[in-house]
Amino acid sequence: MSSTEEETLMILPKKKFKILNLFWIILFVVGLVVSTKVTKTSLGALFANFSQFADIFLQMLHPNWSYLGAVIPLILETIKMAILGTVIGSILAFVYSLLIARNIVKNKAVTGILRVIMNIIRTVPDLLLGAIFVAIVGIGPVAGILALAICTFGIVVKLFYEAIETIDPGPIEALTAVGANKLQIIVFAVLPQVMTYFISYCLYAFEINVRASTVLGYIGAGGIGLYLQETLQVFDYPKTGTIIIAIILVVVLIDYVSSKSREALMK
Amino acid sequence: MDTSMKKLPPKPVDQKKRIAHWALAIVTILLIVWSCTGIDFGGIKQTAGQIAGAIFSGIFHPDWSYVYNGTGEDLVSQLWDTVCIAFLGTFISAIISLPFAFWAAHTRHKKWYVSRVGKIVLAIIRSFPEIVLALMFIKAVGPGSAAGVLALGFHSVGMLAKLFSEAIENLEDGPNEAVTAAGGSKTNVVMFSILPNLLPALISNTLYRFDVSIRSASVLGLVGAGGIGYPLIIALQYRQWNRVGIILLGIIIMVIVIDWISGWIRKKLV
Numbered sequence: 001m002s003s004t005e006e007e008t009l010m011i012l013p014k015k016k017f018k019i020l021n022l023f024w025i026i027l028f029v030v031g032l033v034v035s036t037k038v039t040k041t042s043l044g045a046l047f048a049n050f051s052q053f054a055d056i057f058l059q060m061l062h063p064n065w066s067y068l069g070a071v072i073p074l075i076l077e078t079i080k081m082a083i084l085g086t087v088i089g090s091i092l093a094f095v096y097s098l099l100i101a102r103n104i105v106k107n108k109a110v111t112g113i114l115r116v117i118m119n120i121i122r123t124v125p126d127l128l129l130g131a132i133f134v135a136i137v138g139i140g141p142v143a144g145i146l147a148l149a150i151c152t153f154g155i156v157v158k159l160f161y162e163a164i165e166t167i168d169p170g171p172i173e174a175l176t177a178v179g180a181n182k183l184q185i186i187v188f189a190v191l192p193q194v195m196t197y198f199i200s201y202c203l204y205a206f207e208i209n210v211r212a213s214t215v216l217g218y219i220g221a222g223g224i225g226l227y228l229q230e231t232l233q234v235f236d237y238p239k240t241g242t243i244i245i246a247i248i249l250v251v252v253l254i255d256y257v258s259s260k261s262r263e264a265l266m267k
Numbered sequence: 268m269d270t271s272m273k274k275l276p277p278k279p280v281d282q283k284k285r286i287a288h289w290a291l292a293i294v295t296i297l298l299i300v301w302s303c304t305g306i307d308f309g310g311i312k313q314t315a316g317q318i319a320g321a322i323f324s325g326i327f328h329p330d331w332s333y334v335y336n337g338t339g340e341d342l343v344s345q346l347w348d349t350v351c352i353a354f355l356g357t358f359i360s361a362i363i364s365l366p367f368a369f370w371a372a373h374t375r376h377k378k379w380y381v382s383r384v385g386k387i388v389l390a391i392i393r394s395f396p397e398i399v400l401a402l403m404f405i406k407a408v409g410p411g412s413a414a415g416v417l418a419l420g421f422h423s424v425g426m427l428a429k430l431f432s433e434a435i436e437n438l439e440d441g442p443n444e445a446v447t448a449a450g451g452s453k454t455n456v457v458m459f460s461i462l463p464n465l466l467p468a469l470i471s472n473t474l475y476r477f478d479v480s481i482r483s484a485s486v487l488g489l490v491g492a493g494g495i496g497y498p499l500i501i502a503l504q505y506r507q508w509n510r511v512g513i514i515l516l517g518i519i520i521m522v523i524v525i526d527w528i529s530g531w532i533r534k535k536l537v
Contacts, residue, residue, distance in 0.1 A: 032358060035351035039412035039493065046408055046417060053407040080302035087299055123522035124515070125482040127398075127489060128499065132511075135503045136319045138312040145306075215396045219489060219500075225396075232402055244399060251394040 060241030067242045071227065075246055078223035079254075081141050081216070082209040085148025090202045092149070093156035098186060100157070101164040103172065122154035126212045130221040141222025148213060152205040156198075163197040164190060200265050203258045210254050214247045318508075325512030333513050340498070342517045349494040350521070352412050352487070353480035356419025361473045363424045368431030374438070385432075393425030397483060401492040412493030419480055419487070427476050434468035467536050474529040481525050485518050 046053075098104055100114045129150055133143035171189035180188070217225025224243060231239040312318075335343045371385030401418035408414050442460035451459065488496025495518060502510040 031354055035355040038348060038351040039355055039416050041355060041413040041416045045413065046404075049407040053403055056403050056406060077306070080306060083298055083302040084306070087302075119523070120519055123482075123519045123526075125486050125518075127486040128496065128515075128518070131489065131500055131503055132322065132515075135506075136312075136322070137315045141306050142308060142311055211394065215398050218398055228396065228399065232399070240399070244395065247396065248391055248394040252390050255390070255394075 056237055059237035060244060062238055063241035063245055064236075064238040065242065067239045068246070071224065071243055071246050074217075074224040074227060075250055077141060078213045078217070078225075079210065079250070081144045081148060081223050082206060082213045084145045085209050085213070086152050086202060086206045088145070089149035089152025090156050090198075090205065093153045093160060094198065096153070097157050097161040097164055098190075101161045103165055103167070103169065104182075104186065104190065118154070118157050121150060122158065124150075126151045127215065127219065130216045131219050134220045139220040139222075144213060144216040144221035144223055147216065147221060148209045151212060152202075152209060155205045155208060156201045159201045159204075160194070160198055163194050163201075167193040196265050200262045203262050203265075207255050207258050211251055214251065321506075321508040322511055325508035325510075326515060327512070328509060329513035329516055330507070330509035331513070333510055334517075342495075342498075342513060345495045345498055346517050346521050348412055349484045349488075350481065350525070352415045352419060352494050353477060353484040355416045356484065357423060357473060357477045357480045359416070359420030360423035360427050360476070361469070363420065364428035364431050367424060367428035368435055371428060371432040372435035374436050382432075386429075389425050389429050389432075391425075392422070393429070395422070395425075397422045397487070398490050401487050401490050405490070405492060410491040410493075415484060415487040415492035415494055418492060419483055422483075423476055423480060426479070427472065430472040430476075431469060434465060434472065437468075438464055471533050471536055474533055478522075478526055478529055481522055485521075 096114070096118070100111045100118065102108070102111055105111050126147055129147035130144060133146045137143050137146065167190060171193070172185055175185045175189045213223050213225075215225045215228070217223040217227070218229045220226070224247060228240065228243055231237075231243065333342050335341050367385065367389060371382055371389055373379065373382035376382050397418060400422055401414055404414040404417040408417065438461065442464060443456050446456045446460045484493075485495045488494040488498070489500050491497060495514060499511065499514045499518075502508075502514060
């Protein structure tokens, strides 16, 4: 091998420069600059006042344990809200998913319109739903339950109808061939294939609901969030600390139990 | 031909499994019944139907004059504020998430408890209520969008770092070994093997988080941390249903557009 050949081998192939990547980077940097300007975020201000932030945090780290007696009943109410919201929402989602699965309802117009409605419902965040329901039904856990139910509906419908559409079509064809009606097809061909998925999605929604329900009270929709707001308003941070520790414990515990049972289900 | 029907053997029954299933079903039903106790369903306002109707008609007869009036207090500028909060917040959290993700990924450590501790820290960050965080930042930087950005930036770390660490755990060892075998140093391994393999997953997860952040940013205004939430709660309190209608429409359109764009980018990445 001659030396020139060796030299050409040493040179790495040049990577093609893509103009599109440059465009994305510029767009990204412009986005950062613009959004910093619009939101008036400055790290300087944060560090200048960081002592205040740290002070609140330190006060929260010295929780007022005697307050726990008042916190526990509301924590239980929060869990109740999450359970009821999940149950109502997932029952609605169950029926709705069967209606929008294209392998069960063949009419594309019906499924299309129902899907658009579903996608619109999915966009509204949980706390905004809470605020709207507080305005409609008044302050109390019912508003929270309704908001959670709609949230659950949005989560479960999307996952469940996709699960229904990916099932094995064999059993459906077999039952159609022996002359079964729609209901029989659903009960004997569709549901046995997707029931475990449905339960798993409900548990997943329940995890999200427990998290969401802890703050719903802040806007008056029932649960522990009410005390969160009361203690924060009078700057009683040790009590807020107690509430937050209780919330974190409950959320982490329920997350753990639920994700373990989902793993067991899917085995 | 024998046309008489044959009786099929009975379906095999797993007694243990059956008892377990029934026990689970009964526990679930008991839980549901327990949750119905002690919740006051009678507290619904008499006017509930009327107000729901008013909000619905507000959505169909929105207050168009609110869309843009150049004062900076209109729908378009508030939505723009919300998008900016979500964008900057997601960016900050993506940067903070990286070290946390390497901490929580169990494939990067020899000792099992290191990553376990990291995972617990992330779970605690995830469970810390976002609204409380926003209020703490309002104390530090004053009410406004900046508090929203910081709250979002810190809160998203809990979820984003978890997704990142899962991406790191899914990395294969092959490319790292190849770089090491060719004489590459530790930095070369990171530069030429880990980063290029990890980047698509990082970008895709960050975009996904941006979708979620848009929703969160429109909520943070409820406590005064900037964005569209504040005008919504004011309109709800003053019973300006037409304005509630236009704000809801604005949020729905904004979320759908952002979801669509980020979905499009994610599809191009894969």
